[in-house]
Amino acid sequence: MTDLRVCHLYPEHLNIYADRGNIAVLRYRCERRGIAFAVAGCGPGDPLPEADLYYLGGGQDRDQVAIAGDLVARAADLRAAVAGGAAVLAVCGGYQLLGHGYRGHAGDDMPGTGLVDVVTEAGPSRMIGNIAIRCELDRGDPRTVVGFENHAGRTHLGEGVEPLGRVLHGHGNNGADGGEGVRAGRVLGTYIHGPLLPKNPWLADWLVRASLERRHGTVALDPLDDALEGEAHRVAERIAAAG
Amino acid sequence: MIPFSAKVAAARAAAGLSRRAGAGGGTSLPGKLLLGMDPDAVTRLSGRLSGGVIALSATNGKTTTAKMLASMLEPEHRLCRNRAGANLASGVASALIGCRGADMGVFEVDEAALEELAPALRPRVLGLGNLFRDQLDRYGELELVAARWRRISDGPWRLVRNADDPLVAALPATAGSLSYGIDDPGVALPELPHAADSKWCAACGERLHYDAVYLGHLGAWRCPACGSARPSLDVAATSVVFDGLAGTDITLSTPLGDRRVRMPLPGLYNVYNALAAVAMACAAGDVPLERMAAGLEVFGPAFGRFERVATGGGEAVLVLSKNPAGANEVIRTLAHDPAPKRLVVALNDRIADGRDVSWIWDVDFELLAPAVESVVTSGTRAAEMAVRLKYAGVDPDVMTVEPDLAAALDFAVSARGGPAYVLTTYTAMLELRGALTRRGVVPPYWEAA
Numbered sequence: 001m002t003d004l005r006v007c008h009l010y011p012e013h014l015n016i017y018a019d020r021g022n023i024a025v026l027r028y029r030c031e032r033r034g035i036a037f038a039v040a041g042c043g044p045g046d047p048l049p050e051a052d053l054y055y056l057g058g059g060q061d062r063d064q065v066a067i068a069g070d071l072v073a074r075a076a077d078l079r080a081a082v083a084g085g086a087a088v089l090a091v092c093g094g095y096q097l098l099g100h101g102y103r104g105h106a107g108d109d110m111p112g113t114g115l116v117d118v119v120t121e122a123g124p125s126r127m128i129g130n131i132a133i134r135c136e137l138d139r140g141d142p143r144t145v146v147g148f149e150n151h152a153g154r155t156h157l158g159e160g161v162e163p164l165g166r167v168l169h170g171h172g173n174n175g176a177d178g179g180e181g182v183r184a185g186r187v188l189g190t191y192i193h194g195p196l197l198p199k200n201p202w203l204a205d206w207l208v209r210a211s212l213e214r215r216h217g218t219v220a221l222d223p224l225d226d227a228l229e230g231e232a233h234r235v236a237e238r239i240a241a242a243g
Numbered sequence: 244m245i246p247f248s249a250k251v252a253a254a255r256a257a258a259g260l261s262r263r264a265g266a267g268g269g270t271s272l273p274g275k276l277l278l279g280m281d282p283d284a285v286t287r288l289s290g291r292l293s294g295g296v297i298a299l300s301a302t303n304g305k306t307t308t309a310k311m312l313a314s315m316l317e318p319e320h321r322l323c324r325n326r327a328g329a330n331l332a333s334g335v336a337s338a339l340i341g342c343r344g345a346d347m348g349v350f351e352v353d354e355a356a357l358e359e360l361a362p363a364l365r366p367r368v369l370g371l372g373n374l375f376r377d378q379l380d381r382y383g384e385l386e387l388v389a390a391r392w393r394r395i396s397d398g399p400w401r402l403v404r405n406a407d408d409p410l411v412a413a414l415p416a417t418a419g420s421l422s423y424g425i426d427d428p429g430v431a432l433p434e435l436p437h438a439a440d441s442k443w444c445a446a447c448g449e450r451l452h453y454d455a456v457y458l459g460h461l462g463a464w465r466c467p468a469c470g471s472a473r474p475s476l477d478v479a480a481t482s483v484v485f486d487g488l489a490g491t492d493i494t495l496s497t498p499l500g501d502r503r504v505r506m507p508l509p510g511l512y513n514v515y516n517a518l519a520a521v522a523m524a525c526a527a528g529d530v531p532l533e534r535m536a537a538g539l540e541v542f543g544p545a546f547g548r549f550e551r552v553a554t555g556g557g558e559a560v561l562v563l564s565k566n567p568a569g570a571n572e573v574i575r576t577l578a579h580d581p582a583p584k585r586l587v588v589a590l591n592d593r594i595a596d597g598r599d600v601s602w603i604w605d606v607d608f609e610l611l612a613p614a615v616e617s618v619v620t621s622g623t624r625a626a627e628m629a630v631r632l633k634y635a636g637v638d639p640d641v642m643t644v645e646p647d648l649a650a651a652l653d654f655a656v657s658a659r660g661g662p663a664y665v666l667t668t669y670t671a672m673l674e675l676r677g678a679l680t681r682r683g684v685v686p687p688y689w690e691a692a
Contacts, residue, residue, distance in 0.1 A: 012442065016379065018567075020437065021604030024634050060384045066448070128380050130598065148599045150380055194601050198630050228633055231626035231644065239592070239623070 003036035007051035019057030021195035044070040053211040056094025068110040075113040085214030087186035095189035117158030130240035131170025146236040147194030169240040270329035274336030285363040288339035294347035301372025305351035311520035315538030370403040375568035378597035407461040413445035423478040423522040431455035459568040478522040499532040510576040557656030564666040567605035583616035589671035590628040596668040608635035621651035649678035
């Protein structure tokens with residue numbers, strides 16, 4: 001039987017924007033298709049479970065600081081997992097920690113895993129609001145992602161690094177270069193929560209397919225009735241466009 | 244220079260104009276005008292109240308607690324109160340402009356506005372209830388709100404605080420402060436809920452241990468690392484017995500003695516509201532226990548808090564549900580009664596609701612799903628709410644998406660059977676009431692709180 005194993009990193013610390021909603025969507029969309037779904041939490045000091053998808057959410061500043069060191073100590077293990085075909089989804093604070101780290105205003109620096117070549121520095125104000133971006137994760141198949149962003153960090157991508165998408169409405173990585181998030185193979189980072197996946201079911205399915213490839217090869221997913229999700233997506237895009 | 248009394252008169256006239264123009268109840272505008280003319284207006288007006296001011300703040304329960312306290316004080320005092328959640332400086336100033344002849348003030352204050360309003364109001368008693376995550380896009384992280392409270396909690400007032408909330412209990416306090424909490428493990432939860440906001444010790448950062456969890460992160464907590472723990476309770480509920488949605492029996496333990504009380508309100512969160520009101524009445528010093536109990540026993544629900552209304556086509560129960568902790572308690576209360584229910588769940592994303600609606604994924608709609616007979620989702624984010632309910636296990640076949648609030652309500656109450664339960668965010672509640680007021684079936688919101 002096809003099965004998907006998810007590792008939810010620091011579920012007790014990184015959960016500020018209802019991150020469990022992303023897990024609930026992945027579970028539902030797998031189980032509806034007869035794909036067994038298992039999620040294992042991983043807290044500070046726990047052994048890193050073997051998984052097809054590693055998930056990192058966002059947290060309060062204090063909770064992010066509390067786990068940053070533990071996460072960095074796992075950088076080599078995570079890099080090996082990705083080299084072995086695992087996918088990663090990191091949202092907001094988790095996205096920042098996936099890069100080279102966070103440079104704060106005064107002494108509140110946080111190290112990062114360096115799994116993706118991005119660096120974040122504290123900005124003078126928070127970038128808050130509805131957001132919509134244009135992505136092309138599979139060439140020739142452009143899609144939109146909608147959601148909400150709320151971050152003080154300005155994230156800059158290294159030379160040649162690909163953003164997850166281009167900002168249609170909202171701020172994105174830094175409010176200046178038009179990029180949002182990062183995409184490196186099966187590793188995705190983004191500031192978009194809301195949570196991310198319920199209103200963007202195509203992205204949930206893309207992640208399920210990318211994660212299953214590690215042990216199951218290419219798996220075709222049966223279509224689901226996404227009428228409600230589609231309507232929620234359209235409303236969110238309209239609200240983002242209205243500013 | 245214009246005399247202060249003339250400024251007040253001008254602002255008061257504006258309230259009347261606002262009402263006559265149908266622009267609402269003037270719950271904020273007159274205060275805004277007056278504060279523009281005189282930034283010290285709140286201090287000047289509240290200083291005239293001979294019996295002083297009692298102020299309270301919390302993420303959840305402000306309006307109900309203030310109404311409970313008023314119900315205890317009103318037999319002896321003429322109160323000045325802010326209404327309908329108008330709890331920023333402009334709302335408090337509007338209330339002060341509007342009440343002539345009052346001898347005491349009872350004000351609910353927005354969590355983020357307290358740092359400004361407490362020094363302006365100089366209350367005799369300051370009640371601090373609970374801190375839950377709420378509108379992160381507006382208030383910021385919980386820690387930021389706690390930091391604002393830390394700067395004012397030990398001012399020249401008698402502090403009354405919820406000892407069961409580790410963040411509130413850790414606030415600095417002057418001598419004579421009172422602590423309240425629940426002391427009945429029989430109504431405890433099996434574990435800390437996933438949406439709990441404050442799992443770590445405020446003093447040392449270690450994980451807290453709970454001997455009993457009552458609601459969110461509220462409970463009998465202690466830190467195994469540094470030894471800090473829930474303070475001893477001056478006011479407690481020592482026995483809590485629920486009677487479904489009809490009411491709750493509690494035994495109050497207070498410095499004035501013990502008393503069994505029957506409250507006509509459901510839910511453990513209302514027990515916390517009652518304890519806050521009783522503890523503030525104790526701190527105020529001139530309220531006998533009998534009058535506290537009587538105030539709770541005759542208490543009708545505050546505006547939109549399990550409030551039964553006729554809609555013109557049937558009956559509805561309006562339930563404000565605006566953040567995860569509050570909504571989870573509403574759901575826990577509704578789920579006590581397993582009868583199938585018709586629901587309206589209205590989600591708006593206006594500024595006063597919070598533009599960010601991700602919080603609905605921290606609400607345990609899964610608990611309610613088995614008891615849903617049908618549901619209409621409504622508001623500016625009606626479809627998004629439907630998606631949430633679908634993933635919570637509600638069958639899409641019993642769901643209807645109707646963004647128009649009044650149409651959604653009419654659709655829900657048109658079926659036969661018991662009342663429709665209407666869970667709404669703040670602005671959706673105001674809009675819905677506006678529609679019902681225009682039909683002449685409920686009083687306008689500025690008279691209802």
